[in-house]
Amino acid sequence: MRALFAGISLLSMSLSATASAQADGGSAAANGARWWAHVQTLASDAMEGRGTGTPGHEKAAQYVIGQLQAMGLKPAGTDGYRQPVAFVQQVVQSDKSSAALVGADGESALAVPGDLIFSGGGGPVPAMVDAPLVFAGYGLHLPEAGHDDFAGLDLKGKIVVVLSGGPSTISGALKSHARSERANWLAAQGALGLIALVTPKQVEIPWVRRVALAGAPALYFKDAALRDTQAPFLNAQLDPAKSAMLFAGTGKDFAAIAAAADASAPVASFPLTLRLKAQVAATRSDITSPNLVAVMPGSDPKLRGEYVVLSAHLDGYGVGTPIKGDAIYNGAFDNASGVASLLEIARALKASKVKPKRSVLFAIVTAEEKGLLGARYFARKPSVPQKAIVADLNFDMALPIFPLTSVTPIGYDQSSLGGDAQAVSAQMGLPITPDPFPDRNVFIRSDQYAFIREGIPALFFKYGFKAGTPEAETEKAWRANIYHSPFDDLKQPVMPEQSAKLNDYVTAVTLRVANAPARPKWNDDSFFKRFAK
Numbered sequence: 001m002r003a004l005f006a007g008i009s010l011l012s013m014s015l016s017a018t019a020s021a022q023a024d025g026g027s028a029a030a031n032g033a034r035w036w037a038h039v040q041t042l043a044s045d046a047m048e049g050r051g052t053g054t055p056g057h058e059k060a061a062q063y064v065i066g067q068l069q070a071m072g073l074k075p076a077g078t079d080g081y082r083q084p085v086a087f088v089q090q091v092v093q094s095d096k097s098s099a100a101l102v103g104a105d106g107e108s109a110l111a112v113p114g115d116l117i118f119s120g121g122g123g124p125v126p127a128m129v130d131a132p133l134v135f136a137g138y139g140l141h142l143p144e145a146g147h148d149d150f151a152g153l154d155l156k157g158k159i160v161v162v163l164s165g166g167p168s169t170i171s172g173a174l175k176s177h178a179r180s181e182r183a184n185w186l187a188a189q190g191a192l193g194l195i196a197l198v199t200p201k202q203v204e205i206p207w208v209r210r211v212a213l214a215g216a217p218a219l220y221f222k223d224a225a226l227r228d229t230q231a232p233f234l235n236a237q238l239d240p241a242k243s244a245m246l247f248a249g250t251g252k253d254f255a256a257i258a259a260a261a262d263a264s265a266p267v268a269s270f271p272l273t274l275r276l277k278a279q280v281a282a283t284r285s286d287i288t289s290p291n292l293v294a295v296m297p298g299s300d301p302k303l304r305g306e307y308v309v310l311s312a313h314l315d316g317y318g319v320g321t322p323i324k325g326d327a328i329y330n331g332a333f334d335n336a337s338g339v340a341s342l343l344e345i346a347r348a349l350k351a352s353k354v355k356p357k358r359s360v361l362f363a364i365v366t367a368e369e370k371g372l373l374g375a376r377y378f379a380r381k382p383s384v385p386q387k388a389i390v391a392d393l394n395f396d397m398a399l400p401i402f403p404l405t406s407v408t409p410i411g412y413d414q415s416s417l418g419g420d421a422q423a424v425s426a427q428m429g430l431p432i433t434p435d436p437f438p439d440r441n442v443f444i445r446s447d448q449y450a451f452i453r454e455g456i457p458a459l460f461f462k463y464g465f466k467a468g469t470p471e472a473e474t475e476k477a478w479r480a481n482i483y484h485s486p487f488d489d490l491k492q493p494v495m496p497e498q499s500a501k502l503n504d505y506v507t508a509v510t511l512r513v514a515n516a517p518a519r520p521k522w523n524d525d526s527f528f529k530r531f532a533k
Helices: 002-013 028-042 045-050 055-070 172-188 207-213 240-247 254-262 332-351 373-380 417-428 448-452 470-481 496-515 527-531
Strands: 082-092 098-103 106-110 116-118 128-135 159-163 193-197 218-221 234-238 270-279 282-296 307-313 318-323 326-329 359-365 389-395 407-410 458-463
Touching: 028 045, 028 055, 028 332, 028 496, 045 055, 045 318, 045 326, 055 282, 055 318, 055 332, 055 359, 082 373, 128 193, 128 240, 159 254, 172 193, 172 527, 193 240, 207 318, 218 373, 234 240, 240 254, 240 270, 282 332, 282 373, 307 332, 307 373, 307 448, 307 496, 332 359, 332 389, 332 496, 359 373, 373 448, 389 448, 389 496, 407 417, 407 496, 417 458, 417 496, 448 458, 458 496
Parallel strands: 128 159, 159 193, 193 234, 307 359, 307 389, 389 458
Antiparallel strands: 082 218, 082 282, 098 106, 098 270, 116 234, 128 270, 282 359, 318 326, 407 458
């Protein structure tokens, strides 16, 4: 498997050694080495993959708190550096669950989880469901953008089937937002569940790996008021190789529908002829896990009451299904790397001659892998006044596997933070590259989205690259072979100096936002401006 990544080492050979402008005057190599040392600790086998609510996560939290204390950052949680969050842990018991498609010709059994995976996130799963299926195209409810795949469909009492992708005329951010809000909206219309399909060409993680993750514990908020849906709602994924089964008897060719989705062409919605009959067994238990919050007070008496949040998630997948004998999902890049970057940015800001005028809040959140739950809790119930939070700058899986020659700050086209990022890009010679794969849902797949939902402008920093380049192929191979597996460990190729370079970039953006006379604001044409409070 690692042979597939020989190209990463070849890319690194072309990188010349360069010095980066560090606050302490250190070299890129020294700063990269310090960053990598944090990653080595957080992603070691001793941390057992940092699963939310596990002893391994607690060990990692203690390490982070020790680093924050050593730098003199003040505790800013609700209990010292901690902000405990209460969850219900739900484990779907696949061996006690069943599913079948029911039609005019009888029943066709679906293997659980081999063919159909039931999600345990969002809220309690229904113990049983028997309902007709309806296909809703891309499953995007965006009447403001002139697009609604659900228009004219009878959704009450149905299980809704949706397909990956969306019209190219709608921004990736807006499509991602619609997908994030979909389950809640469908439940409000009386739908009983949702089955997500992915076209074969849009598959990001091989199905066999999704099956391996199916037994992992899921979480939802213990406080029902914070959940996506109030009543039990079925969320499921179907093996892409089996998608055509759902369209039996409709006279529709799924291959043609998938080809249209791959081309971002119109995809019609229509009732299906089948029903899904399923029984879902699950166990539930209460757990708690903390967000970690520290503050660097601002230097300006008038502005220190406002906060720039720097966020990264500490949690990983913990110990799971073994792959080639390895059951520890170390999460080195996802996301020990991001936490390490926050620690290094904190160190740089402490050492900097230019001090942030606004306070900088470091939020190392929990349960990102379970649905951004820690960040969602913090953004809704922050340990400082919510209206005093002016921006969130988020680190998650930046992937230092090829040279950093440009940056992609996800969300840069939505608020004035984009102007700050562009100014720093010009200063550092790191041009901004738009998201090359907007239908991957990156906009909603990390913690910055929790802040956006609360009306707070945010950026999420990624290495920039364009589709069809060697870097794109390297990144695609990493996602297909390493992402969310035990192989995201300390043995994979890494370029620490490039991480130091990105840390410099985000440090500069942080100082620019913290020291600007005015707080960031949404662009006038941004859909997300409506969430501002």
